[in-house]
Amino acid sequence: MKIKNLTCGALLAAILAILGTFKLPGLLPGTEFQLSAPFAVCLAACFGFKMYFKIGILASLINFMLGTHTIINITVAMVFRIVAGGFISLLGSNPFTLLLAGPLGTASGRLALAPMLGVSPLPLLAAALPGMAYTAVGALLLYPLMKRLTLLLYGELPAPQNQLKKFMKGGLSNDRESTAI
Numbered sequence: 001m002k003i004k005n006l007t008c009g010a011l012l013a014a015i016l017a018i019l020g021t022f023k024l025p026g027l028l029p030g031t032e033f034q035l036s037a038p039f040a041v042c043l044a045a046c047f048g049f050k051m052y053f054k055i056g057i058l059a060s061l062i063n064f065m066l067g068t069h070t071i072i073n074i075t076v077a078m079v080f081r082i083v084a085g086g087f088i089s090l091l092g093s094n095p096f097t098l099l100l101a102g103p104l105g106t107a108s109g110r111l112a113l114a115p116m117l118g119v120s121p122l123p124l125l126a127a128a129l130p131g132m133a134y135t136a137v138g139a140l141l142l143y144p145l146m147k148r149l150t151l152l153l154y155g156e157l158p159a160p161q162n163q164l165k166k167f168m169k170g171g172l173s174n175d176r177e178s179t180a181i
Contacts, residue, residue, distance in 0.1 A: 020034065037080070040056065041102045041105075046143075049088070053082075053085060077109070083105040089159075110124040110128050111124075
């Protein structure tokens with residue numbers, strides 16, 4: 001594991017944890033927008049699923065130790081990370097995946113939250129719609145900057161591109177991803 005990957009991962013986890021504590025209020029209760037969602041989508045697009053997931057776990061641990069998140073918050077965040085990061089990992093980083101990954105992750109997180117709270121998922125999904133739109137637009141706007149910074153730091157994007165094509169061709173082995181962090 002390179003020192004650059006270790007320090008970059010820790011810095012990104014700290015940023016993700018900080019952004020995870022801030023929410024922009026919506027007009028109606030429950031419609032707030034979490035600032036970490038578009039940042040998380042861009043992390044998955046630039047650094048790949050493996051590094052993004054490690055950064056997300058570290059950010060969740062930070063938030064849990066600081067008392068800003070509960071086990072329920074962490075569970076919803078991990079569902080978001082698996083769905084959004086997996087979607088980008090499979091289909092690659094393009095405007096289509098950046099636009100859909102965040103809303104899909106948010107919807108999946110709300111679907112996982114509903115049985116924990118014992119409520120219907122429909123009101124949770126309806127309340128999340130404004131945040132889903134903000135996440136989609138925010139990820140599209142943030143990605144060019146994040147990509148440029150990642151290229152300056154690494155010289156290339158550590159994220160493997162379009163795993164679905166590789167899967168269809170019969171192989172998913174990627175040595176670059178195993179050394180990304």
